[in-house]
Amino acid sequence: MVEDSLSPASITDKLETRFIGQQVIYYSRLTSTMEVAKQETQQGAADGTVVIASEQTAGRGRLKRVWLSPKGSLALSIILYPSVVYLPSLIMVASLAVVHSIEAVTGLKPRLKWPNDVLVNGRKVSGILIENSVRGNIVNYAIIGIGVNVNLRLPDFPEIPPAATSLSDELGRGVSRLALIRRLLIEVEKLYLTLPTGGESIYQEWRDNLVTLGRRVQIKSGKTDYEGIAESVASDGGLLLRHPDGSLTKIVAGDVTLRD
Numbered sequence: 282m283v284e285d286s287l288s289p290a291s292i293t294d295k296l297e298t299r300f301i302g303q304q305v306i307y308y309s310r311l312t313s314t315m316e317v318a319k320q321e322t323q324q325g326a327a328d329g330t331v332v333i334a335s336e337q338t339a340g341r342g343r344l345k346r347v348w349l350s351p352k353g354s355l356a357l358s359i360i361l362y363p364s365v366v367y368l369p370s371l372i373m374v375a376s377l378a379v380v381h382s383i384e385a386v387t388g389l390k391p392r393l394k395w396p397n398d399v400l401v402n403g404r405k406v407s408g409i410l411i412e413n414s415v416r417g418n419i420v421n422y423a424i425i426g427i428g429v430n431v432n433l434r435l436p437d438f439p440e441i442p443p444a445a446t447s448l449s450d451e452l453g454r455g456v457s458r459l460a461l462i463r464r465l466l467i468e469v470e471k472l473y474l475t476l477p478t479g480g481e482s483i484y485q486e487w488r489d490n491l492v493t494l495g496r497r498v499q500i501k502s503g504k505t506d507y508e509g510i511a512e513s514v515a516s517d518g519g520l521l522l523r524h525p526d527g528s529l530t531k532i533v534a535g536d537v538t539l540r541d
């Protein structure tokens with residue numbers, strides 16, 4: 282039986298972070314941790330406050346898509362007040378923190394799919410969503426949302442797309458969500474605090490973990506479909522796509538299908 286109590290006290294107890302996860306707001310069930318985190322910013326939530334739920338009824342992905350997070354999964358949002366220059370790096374910080382913590386707790390070796398998927402053995406085990414409110418150069422807040430399929434038997438959830446997996450399905454055993462959350466919070470903080478001096482190495486590690494690069498891809502970005510070779514990523518996170526005619530486009534947001 283996997284230890285799986287997620288009380289705020291069990292998460293914060295001797296947690297070796299300076300500020301991320303020192304305040305935890307826990308719900309066994311809520312609509313979306315993004316929604317609640319956003320409300321908390323309006324009540325003056327402290328930097329690094331975390332909203333965690335065991336189950337979401339209206340979890341969301343990008344572009345108002347649905348993120349399913351039934352019991353056994355992990356859903357959390359981290360409230361931050363970064364300088365505007367660090368906003369493009371938050372997806373890199375969050376993605377690498379998920380990779381590091383899954384690897385540390387399970388031994389699995391996740392990879393990343395641009396822009397925001399974490400894959401294990403080619404299937405999506407985690408999705409990341411960054412939402413922020415910025416006016417001019419002032420960041421009102423940024424929220425990192427992370428969903429991980431931890432202890433789910435995917436065949437029990439036909440509504441989750443077949444390109445998904447869970448840590449327990451990959452391992453054939455359950456995983457402590459508590460251990461994973463605590464490690465995740467430590468990893469997010471470590472990377473986030475490195476940004477002022479180590480932003481370049483975070484970008485490089487993120488780029489090196491992308492399964493997308495060097496592959497023939499189809500990208501849907503807004504109403505436009507692109508096809509070409511995903512050549513590289515820029516340090517602001519944009520994907521550099523080489524077209525068959527040799528030209529290059531930088532794509533800031535989109536959905537990638539690997540074609541080879």
Ligand code: BT5
Nearest residue numbers: 313315340341342343348349356357408409426427428445
């Ligand atoms: C994402 O969006 O992958 C970001 C997901 C972020 C979820 C977290 S949970 C905590 C916080 N609170 C929230 O309400 N959200 C954040 P996107 O790239 O748009 O992918 C969404 C797509 O992933 C859906 O359209 C489905 O195809 C697929 N999907 C939905 N649920 C899934 C699951 N549990 N596992 C794998 N794939 C899933």
